[in-house]
Amino acid sequence: MKNIILKEKVLIKNGFLFVKNKYFGKIKIPNDIILNLKENNIFLSSISFKKKNEISFLKTIKNLLIGINNLWQKTIFFSGIGYKIFIKKNEIYLNLGFSDSKILVIPNYITIEIFKEKIVLKSVFKDKIGIFVNKLLKIKKFNPYKKKGMFLENPILKKSSKKKQ
Template identity: 40%
Template sequence: MSRIGRLAIVVPDTVNIIDNVSSVTVTGKFGTLDLDIPPFIEFVKKEGRININLKEPCPKNANALRGLYRTLLFNLVIGVSEQFETTLLLKGVGYRAIIQENEIVLSLGFSHPVKLEIPKTINAEVIQNTTIILKSCDKELLGLFAAKVRSWREPEPYKGKGILYKNEIIQRKAGKSGK
């Protein structure tokens, strides 16, 4: 990660970055996000680019953390300017999804429907009852919510049923061999 930290971040004109003492606020077309930063990392703005530098004294793993915070800031810039998108597919007989108010209601073969509250920063859309499209400016929250939805029925290797990500490939297993 230490080499990633050296790369500059190109900031679009529509994105505004405010550097506070212990945090960074990124504002754009799709929202506002905050990032807490350690005291040994500083952001230097120059001509539509941001570089991440280290202040002295810094810990041994400072170069790795420099790369981490560069990537986190880059994700914030991309999120507020373009948004992130995740698609979930429901595969299985009777597996359905519906959006009611601010909840996703999943019918996954249980005796009851599964209701999950959609966070405020995430936009959810259901297509043909079997495809869920999630969009958000916060990549971390989007991934956590998609994993929470998927955890109700993870894909199983024998029939391939379950909730899976759009381009996910399930390694299939052979069933029992009969005599």
């Protein structure tokens, strides 16, 4: 049995955990996990006695509690001649040197700000923002030789050695 001390407003209803403070978040509770709410504490226990399910759900709750107070943020940089990115309604259009622009639907739990050569993504959910960032990065991978493409804030540049031995 795990215990989480809360400062946020919490509601457990119909198999969902609703949390509200500065922002709002909701998670589906897995079938093998029982949540009990008493005063400012959540007690988490597993029916199937599988530690990994319990620990995994505990970490998602903790990430949600951090994201509710101050949003999770990822910054993607893009560089290349003629690369343009813009937003219309809930879609992001990526003109990255292909014959036609790539279009991605922005989920309603992610907010996007576009600056000159960077995109800032913010969300309450840490795992979901990571999945969306990976979708964006797969569209145009970074080329370390030409220094073109899309990359995160701290890129790990891998170059192969030119000389064979």
